[in-house]
Amino acid sequence: MARDTIGYMSLDGYKTVQTAQNHDVQGTEGIAVDWIHSSFRESFRNLYTLRQHQLHVQRLNGQYRTSLYKGLFRLPRALVAYPQTRFVFKD
Numbered sequence: 001m002a003r004d005t006i007g008y009m010s011l012d013g014y015k016t017v018q019t020a021q022n023h024d025v026q027g028t029e030g031i032a033v034d035w036i037h038s039s040f041r042e043s044f045r046n047l048y049t050l051r052q053h054q055l056h057v058q059r060l061n062g063q064y065r066t067s068l069y070k071g072l073f074r075l076p077r078a079l080v081a082y083p084q085t086r087f088v089f090k091d
Contacts, residue, residue, distance in 0.1 A: 020047050020060050027052050032079035048079055
């Protein structure tokens with residue numbers, strides 16, 4: 001996996017690392033993955049990232065990245081996505 005990327009891999013024996021994000025990675029403090037809404041294909045999973053006081057969401061394959069909130073968070077460190085209730089928690 002390249003430096004300055006956010007990647008993921010399957011834990012079921014496949015060792016291929018997939019890149020979820022390869023730009024605007026520096027300063028990312030928290031990551032959460034919505035695994036619930038992925039019943040059909042891996043590319044439909046959502047990736048939430050906290051970077052520079054902004055909450056971003058995108059597909060796990062890197063498509064459709066958008067900023068949900070700007071300037072709302074101070075010193076974020078971790079994220080937890082709870083998709084059944086549509087909540088995202090931060091510390």
